[in-house]
Structures are given as C-alpha cells and as structure tokens.
Amino acid sequence: MAAERLARMIKHLQPDQEAPGVLSMQDCRMQGGSPGFKVALLGASGGIGKPLALLLKMNPLVSVLHLYDVVNTPGVTADLSHTDTSTLVRGYVGKDQLEASLVGMDLVIIPAGVPRKPGMTRDDLFNINAGIVRTLCEGVAKCCPNAVVHIISNPVNSTVPIAAEVFKRKGVYDPRRLMGVTSLDVVRANTFVAEVLGVDPQLVDVPVIGGHAGITILPLLSQVKPAYSFTKDEVTYLTKRIQNGGTEVVEAKAGAGSATLSMAYAAAKFADSTLRALRGEAGVIQCAFVPSQVTDLPYFASKVWLGRNGVEEVLPLGPLNEYEREGLAKLKMELKASIEKGIAFVARQQL
Numbered sequence: 001m002a003a004e005r006l007a008r009m010i011k012h013l014q015p016d017q018e019a020p021g022v023l024s025m026q027d028c029r030m031q032g033g034s035p036g037f038k039v040a041l042l043g044a045s046g047g048i049g050k051p052l053a054l055l056l057k058m059n060p061l062v063s064v065l066h067l068y069d070v071v072n073t074p075g076v077t078a079d080l081s082h083t084d085t086s087t088l089v090r091g092y093v094g095k096d097q098l099e100a101s102l103v104g105m106d107l108v109i110i111p112a113g114v115p116r117k118p119g120m121t122r123d124d125l126f127n128i129n130a131g132i133v134r135t136l137c138e139g140v141a142k143c144c145p146n147a148v149v150h151i152i153s154n155p156v157n158s159t160v161p162i163a164a165e166v167f168k169r170k171g172v173y174d175p176r177r178l179m180g181v182t183s184l185d186v187v188r189a190n191t192f193v194a195e196v197l198g199v200d201p202q203l204v205d206v207p208v209i210g211g212h213a214g215i216t217i218l219p220l221l222s223q224v225k226p227a228y229s230f231t232k233d234e235v236t237y238l239t240k241r242i243q244n245g246g247t248e249v250v251e252a253k254a255g256a257g258s259a260t261l262s263m264a265y266a267a268a269k270f271a272d273s274t275l276r277a278l279r280g281e282a283g284v285i286q287c288a289f290v291p292s293q294v295t296d297l298p299y300f301a302s303k304v305w306l307g308r309n310g311v312e313e314v315l316p317l318g319p320l321n322e323y324e325r326e327g328l329a330k331l332k333m334e335l336k337a338s339i340e341k342g343i344a345f346v347a348r349q350q351l
C-alpha cells in the first residue's frame with residue numbers, strides 16, 4: 001500500500017531534521033500528500049501558543065507548522081509531532097533560529113509576549129511587547145515578506161501599527177497582509193449574546209468594531225444575527241461584559257495570565273478563515289483590526305472580506321444606532337493615542 005511504502009521510506013523524523021538518505025516529508029507530500037499552507041507560530045510555547053499549535057496541527061489546510069519560541073519548543077514539538085494528523089511540525093528555539101523558522105511561510109501568527117496580571121491594562125504590556133513584535137516582524141520582513149501576518153500580542157491597538165511601520169521601513173509593506181486578531185471579541189460577543197437569547201452561540205453573529213482594549217471594543221448589537229431588539233439594560237450589560245471579557249479572565253486567573261484557551265480557539269478560527277480565503281474560497285468575512293479607511297483613523301477593527309491576497313476589502317460599518325455612534329465617538333480618542341504610540345515607537349528605533 002502506498003501509505004506503508006511511504007512509512008518505510010521515512011525511518012525516523014527528528015523535529016528539526018529529516019532522516020538522512022531517505023525521502024523527506026516534503027518529498028512525500030509532493031508524491032501525493034495533501035497540499036496546504038506553511039504556517040509559523042511565534043511564541044509557540046506559551047499559554048496561547050500550545051493549544052493554538054494543537055488546533056493548527058489539526059487543520060487539514062496546514063501542511064507545515066513551524067513552532068518558534070525563545071524557550072521550550074523542542075518539547076512542545078516532540079509532543080505535538082506524535083499526533084496522527086498529516087501536518088508536519090518542526091520546532092525552532094532561540095533567536096538564532098528565528099529566521100529558519102520563517103523562511104517560506106505563507107502565514108505567520110504572533111502570540112509572543114507577556115500577558116496581563118490583575119490591575120494592569122493592555123497598554124501596560126507595551127514596554128516589553130513592542131520590542132518583541134518589532135524584532136519578530138523584522139524577521140518576517142527578511143525571510144517571508146509575502147506572508148500574511150496575524151498579530152495577537154497586546155496591546156494590539158499599538159502592536160499592529162508597530163508591525164506596519166517595521167514593514168514600511170523594510171520596504172515590504174502590503175496592508176492587505178497585516179491583521180490584528182480581534183476574533184476573541186467576536187467569539188465572546190456571540191457567547192454572551194447567545195446566553196441572553198437562549199440560543200446556540202454557533203448561530204449568533206455580532207460584529208465587533210474599533211480596537212482591542214476596554215472601550216475601544218465596540219460590539220454592534222443593532223446588527224446582531226439573528227436579528228433581535230435588545231432592551232437598553234441588555235445593551236448596557238452586554239456591551240460592558242464584552243469590553244471587559246479579557247479583564248474578567250485576568251481576574252479569575254488571579255496572576256496566572258490572561259485568556260489562553262478561548263484565544264487559541266478564536267485565533268485558530270481566524271487562521272482557518274484566512275487560509276480558506278487564500279485558497280480561493282469566496283465570501284469569507286471576519287472582523288479584524290487592520291489598516292483602514294472606514295473612519296479617519298489609520299487602523300480600525302471592522303468586518304473585512306478575506307481573499308487570495310489577504311484583506312481584499314474593508315467593509316463599511318453599516319448603520320449604527322445612537323448608543324453605538326456615541327461609543328464610536330468615545331473610543332476614537334483612545335484608539336488614536338494607542339496607534340500613535342506604536343508608530344512613534346518604531347520612529348525612534350534604528351532598524
């Protein structure tokens with residue numbers, strides 16, 4: 001049988017090396033294995049990284065998965081490589097291996113960086129995470145400048161502008177290929193709205209716009225699907241709970257970090273949508289924090305149409321009610337400051 005013949009040809013695969021003198025896993029794929037995308041996960045040993053790596057390895061669209069971190073990727077990779085899905089997983093550890101982890105990648109997902117503890121804002125993470133995102137994006141610019149990049153590291157409202165400025169400085173910027181991951185806000189909104197409506201959350205779709213911190217997270221409950229007319233109290237409760245979802249988890253974890261499992265779930269869904277769109281599937285629409293012209297801010301989260309090139313079109317916000325218009329007016333000042341902080345950070349750097 002073909003599968004047995006291939007199995008005999010692959011004697012033993014170490015995470016980072018192909019067995020000498022036998023067909024490489026890549027060769028085997030070229031002889032009939034499932035084609036797919038090459039995905040790198042930077043920050044793969046962390047609270048988000050590990051479950052996200054598992055979910056990506058279970059995705060048939062991912063043919064090669066590179067796990068990069070400054071610690072522990074050999075163990076994570078060895079463990080994950082024993083799961084019987086066809087995705088080839090390789091591990092890379094330490095900054096000397098960053099470039100090798102990035103060469104040839106189609107999609108790079110970045111959850112590297114420190115998480116919040118109770119009492120902190122996402123902006124309190126800026127001083128550490130800004131430099132991490134900058135360095136990782138320099139690697140992307142050098143080794144896989146055409147890759148789509150998903151930024152998870154907080155504060156997303158600043159780290160996405162940081163990534164963009166790095167790519168601009170390196171001459172590889174394509175706004176269609178840079179996305180801040182805000183899908184957890186949508187996942188939370190769907191869950192909390194479904195609780196109020198008493199329906200399956202999989203049937204609910206709430207667009208969430210703005211950014212990814214506090215009041216910059218603005219659910220558009222007037223556009224919920226299936227259509228529903230919430231009371232004023234329901235709108236206030238749901239909006240605050242969605243805006244506070246991250247803090248709710250940070251407080252419950254009491255110093256042990258922030259959302260990891262729900263974030264991995266949301267990131268895996270967003271990655272799957274992106275890959276389906278890159279493959280040519282029509283009609284893929286998700287919310288993301290992207291370079292945008294739908295408001296007067298240069299970056300904004302809203303529904304985007306994903307396609308073969310990444311973001312094909314940033315969709316208009318649609319009709320907002322008075323509560324949402326007020327929320328939008330309030331969030332813009334905070335979001336503007338966070339965006340400018342990211343841009344100013346890169347302007348001060350020698351890249």
Ligand SMILES: NC(=O)C1=CN([C@@H]2O[C@H](COP(=O)(O)OP(=O)(O)OC[C@H]3O[C@@H](n4cnc5c(N)ncnc54)[C@H](O)[C@@H]3O)[C@@H](O)[C@H]2O)C=CC1
Binds near residue numbers: 071115
């Ligand atoms: N966009 C969103 O909706 C969400 C964003 N986050 C953010 O994601 C980030 C990661 O969160 P967790 O996984 O819980 O944190 P964690 O501390 O568990 O894991 C972070 C990982 O990044 C690694 N790392 C640190 N510096 C690195 C570098 N220079 N290169 C590569 N890897 C590096 C660490 O070794 C660690 O394994 C945080 O900034 C957090 O605020 C968290 C939840 C939701």
Ligand SMILES: O=C([O-])CC(=O)C(=O)O
Binds near residue numbers: 245246250258259
């Ligand atoms: O709240 C945090 O620090 C992590 C995060 O972004 C979220 O859970 O939405």
